[in-house]
Amino acid sequence: MKLPNALIAALALTFASAMPAAAKDADARLVLVTLDGLSWQELFRGADPGRAADKALVEDLPAIRRDFVDVPDRALALTPFLHNVVAKQGVLLGDRDHGSCAAVTNDQWFSYPGYNEILTGRVDPAIDSNEHGPNKNVTVLEWLNGRPGFQGKVRAVTSWNVFSDILSVGRSKLPVNAGWAAPAPRTAMEKTLGRLQDQTPRRWAGVRFDVFTHGYALESLKHDKPRVLYVSYGETDDFAHDGRYDQTLIAARRTDGFLAELWSTLQADPAYAGKTTMIITTDHGRANDTKPDGWKSHGKPQWADSNQSWIAAIGPGIKAGAKVTGGCAGANQVAATGLQALGLDWKDFDPQAGAPLPIFRAGN
Template sequence: MKKLIGLLTIISCVFSQITQAQEQKIVFITLDGWRWQELFNGIDNELANNKKYNSKIEELKTAFDAKTPEEKRAKLMPFIWNHVAKDGIILGDRNQGSLVNVHNTMHFSYPGYNETITGFADNNRINSNDKILNPNVSIFEQINQHPWYKNSVYIYGSWDVFPYIFNYERSKLPINAGYAHATNPNETEKLINKYQDETPQRWGGVRFDVFTHNFALETMKTKKPKVVYIGYGETDDFAHDGDYDHYIESAHVNDKMIKELWDYTQNDPFYKNQTTFIITTDHGRGTGDEWQHHGNKIKGADESWIIMFGNKIKPIKTKGQFYNNQLAETMSKIIGVPYKTNQSVGKSIL
């Protein structure tokens, strides 16, 4: 009888672990080219006071300036610093000895995204931003092939290269990026399609984040995906334009968007207490007059950051060296699906 009870206990534990794994959801977010300097220190006063980069100096300073870096960053990204900082993990504050870098040698977008979603840099094959189908299989593609998560992984991005980064032909992942419409739209998605078409385009291949965000949020409300990737893009393009005020304001809005996603997951039974958020960037940027730019000739362009919060996140030591290539295995550990690849990938952060 004792052996039977012991066996039943083991079986019960195994099924409990399977159920818990099946319940895990992930919202993975990237803010393209958002610098660690603003994330941890708030607005850069040298850039904010420079008329070359900021056409509304007083307005920006009134909204986001303060006496200390801690106060400035909380005004700029209040959700991250008033909520996430209490219960989550924030890596990359180089002032505090927390270092995050990309492993690839390119220090621009496609190589950065490839490294983040696959766990390894591919400097030989992923060395441009061209629309080339990614030969590497991402953790998102593998999760989507698992019985627990089949047809429950969705990709949204502001940049029209994301279908190639996630290799839409091979992966068969549902990907909405650039100026793509929602397919088989409901009434809300029809309106988003309409407003997207009627809004003047600024960058051609990159739409405004408001469309990416609302497409993704509506999918979460109606289709209940278990894994969602959302790639916001405005911060990088405003920076390339030398438009510091919009670069700052865009990140402030991204913070509101992240809060909206989090609030939704905490009020929906499908997601509540079962969801982990992972947020990062694809690369850093320069400083001073080089803040607009990145690439391997720009000092600091390999400097990244990572934010994680949600039901699977526990405090860890934040000082030391971390890399974007650790996020694929981190996702694998959270979601309970092994990541299989012949490449050497970064170890899980958790």
């Protein structure tokens, strides 16, 4: 008799909770996801009514108003999975309107330094350009890929092609599927994704549309069964740079749907259900409204407050509703948080990295 997927997921979660700690650690999994440049303001406040009514920023004013402004809860309308599931079953940090704080700790406030900080747990002052080239720093993904139990079980799928440098593929030898350069297909679905990607018009030379990144990420979960998967979506930043507020909102809701599908896929697979932590964050924020069209931009010093970010986590060891007190949660804490979720000592990776966020249940 074939059991329904929901029952399989529930049984897997029950068995996982009954497993000894050492066994759970040996089988723990991690999915790290970044949404490029999605501001905490949009995440926690929803669509800005003024921008959503600006004909210079929005093509279909009635549709955007209907879907994102004239709604009971603007934040919930924009990112329902993050608010309905992650915030309730896990943690969602960075709502400055209600006393929560998250920020990058580097002083650049743009992508390459932000991703280096997230993935290494440290700030590198030498990284001051997105054209920095291959990263000399060892990321947590590279380090994990060299450890027993993780070798060959770490994958990265990203919309931005610069991740080939950020993850230093020439040295790390990590399997990185980045940008428009589709890898050689291994499955029928990858063949279809590659063909569609090749036939799709390109809006940005170095950033592919997130739908392809998402498709490859799902296929990696199904085909590779990695213990650690990193997924980076890019449209929430690039449409904002283009000044398309309507498409920025649509991209945020679409990407939230991608997160929901990732989570449901994990919960429906016995290899992942009850064993997987998902951490979600962003590489930087966006400028405040003291400058006209500041929302389009980020970077220090001219774009104030674009260091402000947010961090979310959900999984078997995460304490629902956990708070971070005494200061901001830092992007430099994400790497160690992921390692703790895997049952590893983060100091073995780098004792100088940011410490794990205090978001775990007792005993984890």
